[in-house]
Amino acid sequence: MYQYDAVDKTIVNERVAQFRDQVERHLRGELSAADLQHLRLRNGLYMQIHAHMLRVSIPYGMINSDQMRTLAHIARKYDKGYGHFTTRQNIQYNWPNLKDVPDILHDLAEVEMHAMQTSGNCIRNISSDQYAGVAPDEIIDPRPYCEIIRQWSTLHPEFYWLPRKFKIAVTGATNDRAAVQFHDIGLEVVRKDGDQNAEVGFRVYVGGGMGRTPVIGKVIKEFLARDDILSYCEAILRVYNLHGRRDNKYKARIKILVNAFGIDKFRDEVEAEWAHIKDSQLKLHEVDFDAMAKFFPLPSYEDLAQGDERVEKWRQLDSRFKAWVDNNTVAHKQSGYRIVNISLKEHSVAPGDITDTQMEAVADIAEQYSFAEIRSTHEQNLVLADVREQDLLEVWKALDAVNLATANIGSVNDMICCPGLDFCSLANASSISVAKQINERFDNDDELYDIGEVKLKMSGCMNACGHHHVGHIGILGVDKKGEEWYQLTVGGDATNSAELGTRLGPAIAKDNVSDAIGDILDVYRDQRSDDERLLDTFRRIGIEPFKERVYAEQA
Amino acid sequence: MSTATANRAIKARAKASPDRIQTDVVNAQAIVDQQLVDNALHHVAEHDELTLETLPDGDISVPLTFYLEHKAALHERESQVAVQVAADEDVADIADHLNDIQMIVLPFVAQIDGRSYSLAYLLRTRYGFKGQLRAIGYVRLDQLGFLSRVGFDAFELHEGDDYQAALKAFLEFSEVYQPSADEGRLIFARRRVTH
Ligand code: SF4
Numbered sequence: 001m002y003q004y005d006a007v008d009k010t011i012v013n014e015r016v017a018q019f020r021d022q023v024e025r026h027l028r029g030e031l032s033a034a035d036l037q038h039l040r041l042r043n044g045l046y047m048q049i050h051a052h053m054l055r056v057s058i059p060y061g062m063i064n065s066d067q068m069r070t071l072a073h074i075a076r077k078y079d080k081g082y083g084h085f086t087t088r089q090n091i092q093y094n095w096p097n098l099k100d101v102p103d104i105l106h107d108l109a110e111v112e113m114h115a116m117q118t119s120g121n122c123i124r125n126i127s128s129d130q131y132a133g134v135a136p137d138e139i140i141d142p143r144p145y146c147e148i149i150r151q152w153s154t155l156h157p158e159f160y161w162l163p164r165k166f167k168i169a170v171t172g173a174t175n176d177r178a179a180v181q182f183h184d185i186g187l188e189v190v191r192k193d194g195d196q197n198a199e200v201g202f203r204v205y206v207g208g209g210m211g212r213t214p215v216i217g218k219v220i221k222e223f224l225a226r227d228d229i230l231s232y233c234e235a236i237l238r239v240y241n242l243h244g245r246r247d248n249k250y251k252a253r254i255k256i257l258v259n260a261f262g263i264d265k266f267r268d269e270v271e272a273e274w275a276h277i278k279d280s281q282l283k284l285h286e287v288d289f290d291a292m293a294k295f296f297p298l299p300s301y302e303d304l305a306q307g308d309e310r311v312e313k314w315r316q317l318d319s320r321f322k323a324w325v326d327n328n329t330v331a332h333k334q335s336g337y338r339i340v341n342i343s344l345k346e347h348s349v350a351p352g353d354i355t356d357t358q359m360e361a362v363a364d365i366a367e368q369y370s371f372a373e374i375r376s377t378h379e380q381n382l383v384l385a386d387v388r389e390q391d392l393l394e395v396w397k398a399l400d401a402v403n404l405a406t407a408n409i410g411s412v413n414d415m416i417c418c419p420g421l422d423f424c425s426l427a428n429a430s431s432i433s434v435a436k437q438i439n440e441r442f443d444n445d446d447e448l449y450d451i452g453e454v455k456l457k458m459s460g461c462m463n464a465c466g467h468h469h470v471g472h473i474g475i476l477g478v479d480k481k482g483e484e485w486y487q488l489t490v491g492g493d494a495t496n497s498a499e500l501g502t503r504l505g506p507a508i509a510k511d512n513v514s515d516a517i518g519d520i521l522d523v524y525r526d527q528r529s530d531d532e533r534l535l536d537t538f539r540r541i542g543i544e545p546f547k548e549r550v551y552a553e554q555a
Numbered sequence: 556m557s558t559a560t561a562n563r564a565i566k567a568r569a570k571a572s573p574d575r576i577q578t579d580v581v582n583a584q585a586i587v588d589q590q591l592v593d594n595a596l597h598h599v600a601e602h603d604e605l606t607l608e609t610l611p612d613g614d615i616s617v618p619l620t621f622y623l624e625h626k627a628a629l630h631e632r633e634s635q636v637a638v639q640v641a642a643d644e645d646v647a648d649i650a651d652h653l654n655d656i657q658m659i660v661l662p663f664v665a666q667i668d669g670r671s672y673s674l675a676y677l678l679r680t681r682y683g684f685k686g687q688l689r690a691i692g693y694v695r696l697d698q699l700g701f702l703s704r705v706g707f708d709a710f711e712l713h714e715g716d717d718y719q720a721a722l723k724a725f726l727e728f729s730e731v732y733q734p735s736a737d738e739g740r741l742i743f744a745r746r747r748v749t750h
Contacts, residue, residue: 007742010730018727022697030717038667039697121669151732151742157704158676158735161669230733230741241673276681281734281741288743 001062001373002147002295004112011155012109015116019043020102027099042122042160044115045101049425054093054101055118056108058376060128060146060170061089061383063113065363065372070111072359078104083359085344085352087416087467088167089127089376090118094423116154121162121252123153123237127169129177130377133296134385136333140189140200142172144292145229148284152230159237163244164252166237167209179378179494181217182208182470184254185236192223201225206236206266207258208498210464215255216498218263220270226289228274231282235274239266299371299386304336308389323407323445324396329387338389340370342382342399343406343414347439350432351417352380354404361402369395379416381409412454412521413439416467420460420477421484427460429477429484434458434513441514451521453533457492470494472535473520474501475513484510490520490546491538502543505551519549574643575618576600576662579611580691582711584718586699587687589725591718594711598639598660598691616660616689619644623652630655637689642670646677653684661707663692672705679706679736699724706736 004012022039025031031039037047044055056071063071071091075083078100079093086092096104108114117124126146133141149168153159159166171178172189180186186205192198202224208217224232240254243261258266315322329338342362345351354362362382366374369391370384377383387395399405408414415438418424420431435458442448457471461478468474474489486508489501508516523546524534538546578600585594597611601618607628610617616637622629629636637658640649649659659678661671671690678684689709690702699710699721712721731739 005746007730007732007745011728011732014728014730035695035697148743154732155701155728156733156735157701157731158672159669160701161667161672163669238673238676241669246668246670281744284743285747287747291743291746 001064002059002143002292008112008151009109012112012114012116015043015114015155016102016105016109019105023098023102038120040098040101041120042117043101043105044118045096045098046119047425048094048419048423050423051095052098052101053423054096054104054115055086056091056093056113056115057118057125058089058091058113059150060126060132060143061130061376061378062143063374063376065367065374067111067113068359068363068366068374070107070113072356072363074104074107075356075359082353082355084350084419085354085376085380085382087378087380087418087465088118088125089130089378090125091376092419094419119165121164121166122160123156123162123166123168126150126153127167127178127183127378129171129173130375130383131177131330131339131385132172132375133298134332134334134337134339135173135175135177136331137174138172138333139174139191140172141293141296142170142178142187142189143296144289145172145187145189145202145226146170147295148288148292149229149233152233152282156237159241162237162241163246164249164254166240166254168233174496176494176496177378179467179470179498180208181205181496181498182210182214182467182494183217184209185233186217187229189226190223199225202229204232207255207263209253209255210467210469211253212250212462212464213253213255214464214469214500215259216500217255218258220263220267227284228278230284231277231280232270232274234277234282235270238273239269243269301334301337301386302388304334304388304390306335306389308336308392311389311392314393320400320405320407321393321396323449324405325392327407327411327449328405328409329392332386334386336389338387338392340384340387340392340395341377341409342384342404343408344381344404345408345414345439346403346406347413347443348436350419350422351415351435354382358402358404361398362404365395365398379414381414407445408448410453410455411442411448412451412456412473412517413442413448415456415458416471417458418460418466420458424460424465426463427477428462428479429460429486429510431458431460431466431475431477434475434477434486434510437511437514438517441518451525451534453535454521455492455494455535456517467494468492469500470498471501472533472538473517478507480507486510486513488513488516488520488550490543491535493535504543505547508550516550520546523549572641572643574641574662574664574668576639576641576664576692580662580711582691585689585709585711586718586721587709589703589722591722596635596637596689596711598662616658619649623648626652626655637687640674640678642668642674644674646674646682650682653678653682653686656684656686658687658689658709659684660689660691663690663694666693667695667698672701675702675706676736696721696724700727704731704735704737704739 205217421427458475459466470492492501580598
């Protein structure tokens with residue numbers, strides 16, 4: 001994992017001091033709430049319905065056990081004993097006091113963490129594949145590139161007041177788990193012409209995004225040599241900063257500019273700008289990548305055979321353990337190891353929420369069984385990336401003891417869900433209570449497993465923080481004369497075969513949402529062939545059969 | 556001019572681009588090269604009746620279009636003439652005149668506008684402008700650090716802001732990660748030496 005050097009430490013500490021000064025000036029009445037707003041946003045501090053919300057950055061989802069313990073400490077000392085993992089791999093606290101925030105940032109800095117640029121119209125946390133470095137389908141580990149981009153983009157003086165927020169994601173695997181085509185800049189680490197021994201670079205997508213106007217990113221450069229990654233990003237950002245719309249915040253994202261120019265003209269603008277800076281000091285050298293890669297070494301794996309007899313025996317004996325192994329663990333590139341997913345979608349808990357004691361338990365388990373590292377995922381779960389197969393039973397027991405062994409990863413209950421009306425001032429409708437309703441409807445595990453992989457994603461309004469456009473089933477909260485209604489979509493996909501969901505029909509009343517989901521899944525179960533997932537069946541049969549069933553029932 | 560005229564709005568102007576200053580601006584103080592100085596520069600707003608004859612005496616800054624139209628006559632004035640470049644203007648339009656200009660003024664109208672950060676960067680690095688780059692309008696203590704990194708070296712603060720307090724903004728950060736129009740170097744280049 002990346003470790004701060006003296007420069008990183010200085011910047012983070014000076015940032016804390018700067019914010020402490022800003023908050024003190026505000027509390028003394030020297031800085032108005034309106035003037036503080038931009039400053040606090042760029043330190044991750046929002047104003048929500050009931051209180052402030054602090055969003056702490058977890059760069060590309062990597063944290064270690066000590067950092068997790070600090071997150072637990074913050075939840076306990078400054079908040080109500082829990083935190084909430086977000087779809088950008090960050091963690092949010094819903095109840096901090098403004099006057100405590102400088103102290104919280106100080107505590108974070110002690111363990112090399114910060115909240116810089118987790119909100120505001122600037123370059124946000126770089127997100128990536130939660131299985132980076134361990135996935136069997138990985139071609140190149142994206143994390144060194146993420147960290148290089150993170151440093152370059154942190155407190156970049158020119159791109160701190162963009163027309164709108166700006167999100168960058170990086171993947172290095174065949175199966176894109178970072179949704180790069182739905183980012184302002186999406187980077188796919190590739191080898192030139194797909195040749196195993198060729199030069200490393202990036203396929204660059206631009207102008208993707210969710211929000212009110214969901215757009216799939218377009219390829220702006222088929223192959224960009226890795227030396228040029230910073231100058232190319234800078235060229236894109238400069239064109240956007242100068243030409244992006246600032247008169248209407250709903251038209252201010254780069255996707256609108258790319259569409260207005262057309263990708264070809266936009267590319268010409270970027271290339272013209274890039275020609276000026278390509279060979280500037282932004283050019284990276286071989287040694288820069290080597291130095292960064294050293295922070296992400298292969299853990300000291302043991303030489304182990306695939307499979308473990310004792311674990312296999314228990315898997316046959318204990319159906320709960322079996323369900324957990326089957327659903328929550330996935331193949332590792334190293335023989336004798338598994339990737340363990342920790343579901344934060346326990347029934348009756350808001351998706352992504354985790355208590356202080358659970359965080360500490362995860363920190364301990366990671367320390368004992370997974371090289372003291374944890375990842376957060378954009379699906380609002382956690383990952384222990386390097387668990388020996390022979391330890392799976394112990395890990396499961398330890399997680400189960402703190403209610404973190406819910407075996408529902410990838411299922412309809414493993415939904416992504418934004419905070420909605422319970423916390424967010426922009427919301428049209430609540431999402432957490434609907435998540436609960438769905439959890440209750442699908443409380444039969446056999447049914448859940450029979451249904452298999454369903455990516456259910458829910459947002460409380462058009463801003464789409466819950467990524468509903470790309471859910472296999474998407475749910476969008478809408479306001480109908482002051483009542484909460486829900487618009488359903490089917491067939492969205494955030495992976496390589498990116499697709500926006502198709503609208504099912506008129507919005508559905510709150511009480512009927514889980515029944516409508518039940519209907520959709522019934523159609524799927526009636527019509528699926530072989531081992532088709534819901535998404536595959538939908539692609540084959542289209543929206544009509546789903547529509548008929550849902551609205552026949554609702555009528 | 557008395558020091559009591561800080562941010563005095565001198566005359567109303569005709570409706571134009573919202574990115575241009577709407578009324579004339581005069582501030583009694585400025586920060587130049589991180590020093591507090593007395594100031595008498597009069598920033599003239601663009602409006603339909605603006606002519607050479609109606610210009611105030613003394614040091615002035617004028618809108619870019621007006622400057623381009625009246626360049627020769629303006630340079631005959633005894634006092635200083637600076638040029639305003641608004642956020643929606645293109646720095647390329649001023650490129651051929653940079654040798655004749657000692658100061659460019661970039662107004663932040665009503666709020667922070669990221670475009671002027673890129674304009675300043677381009678003026679310094681792409682066009683090699685060596686004169687003064689001055690920020691006026693919505694210019695706050697908390698922006699000074701970043702503004703100076705992209706090439707600004709002079710500031711007239713937002714109405715009512717404390718100049719003395721603002722001076723310490725330049726000391727907030729002693730390290731940076733990336734190059735801009737200042738001396739800042741790419742962090743990876745710096746680490747190359749130590750590795
Ligand atoms: S999608 Fe809407 S309701 Fe949900 S968090 Fe985002 S802004 Fe708030």
